[in-house]
Amino acid sequence: MNRIDNKLLAAVLLGAAAMLSPAAQAAVNVLACEPEWEALVTELGGDKVKVSSATNALQDPHRVEARPGLIARTRNADLLVCTGLELEVGWLPVLVQQSGNARIAVGQPGHFEAGSYVPRLDVPSKLDRSEGDVHAAGNPHIQQNPHNIALVATALAKRLAEVDPANAAFYQNRQKDFAARWNAATLKWEALAAPLRNVALVEHHKNMEYLVNWLGMKVVGTLEPKPGVEPSAAHLGELLAQLQRQPAKLVLRAAYQDGRASQWLSERAKIPAVVVPFTVGADDKSKDLFALFDSTVQRLLDGAK
Ligand SMILES: [Zn+2]
Numbered sequence: 001m002n003r004i005d006n007k008l009l010a011a012v013l014l015g016a017a018a019m020l021s022p023a024a025q026a027a028v029n030v031l032a033c034e035p036e037w038e039a040l041v042t043e044l045g046g047d048k049v050k051v052s053s054a055t056n057a058l059q060d061p062h063r064v065e066a067r068p069g070l071i072a073r074t075r076n077a078d079l080l081v082c083t084g085l086e087l088e089v090g091w092l093p094v095l096v097q098q099s100g101n102a103r104i105a106v107g108q109p110g111h112f113e114a115g116s117y118v119p120r121l122d123v124p125s126k127l128d129r130s131e132g133d134v135h136a137a138g139n140p141h142i143q144q145n146p147h148n149i150a151l152v153a154t155a156l157a158k159r160l161a162e163v164d165p166a167n168a169a170f171y172q173n174r175q176k177d178f179a180a181r182w183n184a185a186t187l188k189w190e191a192l193a194a195p196l197r198n199v200a201l202v203e204h205h206k207n208m209e210y211l212v213n214w215l216g217m218k219v220v221g222t223l224e225p226k227p228g229v230e231p232s233a234a235h236l237g238e239l240l241a242q243l244q245r246q247p248a249k250l251v252l253r254a255a256y257q258d259g260r261a262s263q264w265l266s267e268r269a270k271i272p273a274v275v276v277p278f279t280v281g282a283d284d285k286s287k288d289l290f291a292l293f294d295s296t297v298q299r300l301l302d303g304a305k
Pocket residue numbers: 062140141205206207227
């Protein structure tokens with residue numbers, strides 16, 4: 001090999017190294033499935049991460065279309081942060097497969113499922129699909145209990161450190177700081193929400209269980225006859241009759257859900273229809289996780305007056 005070839009080789013190697021090494025400094029690309037995880041990644045990752053969400057707060061997270069823009073974001077992701085528990089079963093496996101990104105496949109460090117880190121509600125003793133959209137791993141709508149958020153935050157900070165070891169200490173410090181502020185806020189919400197204990201309500205879909213369980217409220221009916229099945233006139237009629245015997249204080253739905261069935265019942269049962277943001281970004285106030293819970297507790301208190 002002559003000198004020129006050696007120089008050329010050195011230049012090529014340097015170029016390759018330059019292409020590989022900045023990955024250590026560049027922000028970790030994170031794709032969240034839902035806005036609450038995007039917000040949590042921001043809390044823990046700060047400027048070390050670049051994060052976006054596959055869905056917005058006004059979308060039904062069970063049903064998402066794999067648009068080209070979303071496929072491109074999936075292809076570039078170093079880390080996928082989703083709920084799991086079959087919430088995204090209708091769209092995420094296809095999306096990951098189409099992206100051809102092996103780093104975020106199930107079982108890889110780049111695949112994080114929040115639902116694996118929380119105590120689950122509604123785990124069916126036997127799986128009967130005739131009962132509607134029943135999730136085998138339990139109820140996947142875990143984000144409306146702040147204790148779940150705290151558990152997920154601990155696991156997620158560890159995962160960020162695993163995917164980006166150079167900044168492990170940074171993620172650990174952010175998590176500690178977040179946990180302190182979050183625990184204080186949780187105590188505040190629990191004190192404020194004390195009057196909600198034992199308040200009976202009707203929900204639209206079985207997506208309020210963790211919120212209701214946290215605050216000691218009671219679900220006495222759902223607008224959907226079965227999970228994932230739209231409210232029908234017959235079912236609403238029965239529900240109205242049932243409320244004569246077993247009254248509810250309010251009818252509750254998430255911001256992404258259609259309000260017609262809720263309104264129908266509200267007018268006839270003479271109880272307020274309450275909308276909670278459900279996730280970050282659903283209204284002007286709910287800009288981050290703290291504001292999401294501020295707003296949720298306030299809406300419930302206003303509705304239950
Ligand atoms: Zn659901």
